[in-house]
Structures are given as C-alpha cells and as structure tokens.
Amino acid sequence: MKVALLSLAMMGGQFTIPVSDRVPDLNVEATCKATVATDKEMGLDLPQSYEDCMRDENNALQQLNILWLQNSDTLRSQCEGEATAGGSDSYVDLLTCMQMADWAKSPPSAPKLRGASKNRSKL
Template sequence: MKIALLSLAMMVGQSTISVSDRVPHFDVEALCKATVATDKAMGLTLPESYDNCMRDENTALKQLNTVWLQNSDTLRNQCEGEATAGGSDSYVDLLTCMQMADWAKSTADAPKLRGASKNRNKL
C-alpha cells in the first residue's frame, strides 16, 4: 500500500505544471455579481449586466489561453498582480495588461516622430 501511494505521488509530482505556466483561476462569477451590485448601488444609468460581465470575462480567458505562454514569467507575474489588486480578480484586466505590454514593446522600436519641431532640420 505504501509503495503504491509513493508511486502515485511520484507520478503526480512529475506531471505538475508550474503555476506561472497556466492562466490563473479567478472566481469571475463573484466578480460579476459584485460588479452588478456596485453598479446598482451607485444608480448608474447603464449598469453592467451579469451576463455581459461573464461574457467579457470568458472571452478574455479564451484569449489568455492562446497568448499566456508567449509572454515572459516576469510579465505574467506582473500582470497577474495588477489584475488581482484590490480583490477584483479579472481576466479582462489580466488580458489588458498583457496587451498593453505588447503594444509598448512594439512601439518602443518604432521610429521617433519629429513632427513640427523647431529642431527638425538640425538632425
């Protein structure tokens, strides 16, 4: 019996995936319920509906599943921290963080615009 348990433990240990290698699990149902309640309490004219919130969160999760491993551990950890700050764990926030990092990376290599600078002809 002990040998069987040890063998099972070794097999499970070998198949364990690092936390940063998979998209974190968020309780978006609770997030969406809280969002709806907050919007209602604030008396917003166009409050977020539960269905729209869940649709947005699930769409973001699907997109994250395709891009998660394309980003560095550092960025994934940083974005996860931002997406969970304040207790509102959101796949939309996580995806937005990663998209903004991609955008910043792509624009860093773009040529600098000189526009109507007075120094334009001095370069």
C-alpha cells in the same frame, strides 16, 4: 527561476507541470456580482448585467489561453498581481495588462506625414 510546480505524483503520475504555464484560476464570478451591485447602487442608466460581465470575462480568458505562454514569467506575474489587486479578480484586467505591455514593446510606427510643408517634395 521562480516557478511553482504542481506534482502529479499525488494523482498517480510522475510528471510535474509548471503552474505559471497556465492562466491562473480567478474568481471572476464574485467580481461580476460586485460590479452589478455597485452599478445598481450608483443608479447607472446602463448598468452592466451579470451575464454581460461573465461573457466579457470568459472571452478574455479564451484570448489569454492563446497568448499566455507568449509572454515572460515576469510579465505574467506582474499582470496577475495587477489583475487580482484589491480582491477583485478579472481576466479582462489581466488581458489588458498583457496587451498594453506587448504594445509598449513595439508601438505601431507612425506614418510619415507630408502636410503642407514647403519641403514636402523633398521627403
């Protein structure tokens, strides 16, 4: 199993903690600053503010703290790679990746539709 370990021996403890068992520390501040600058350059009518961007990232982090360990190491690693690709770290992207993977595993079942079928009383 490919899990990096952080030794607490350096801090006086004798325990190890799997690094992958916690949400990665992402530099979302830089991403939010870049997003604000890009929105300004593009002249968007409703650009996202830095504060709104950080609020979204922090909300996503809170949700990730709850669902992180409910997913496999493989999925966590894959989604972390996607959320940090191109140097723009985002908890929102990480959360979205994990939610989409979860949805793909068990998509909601579609209700049976009867419509105007001549055979609807047989359903």
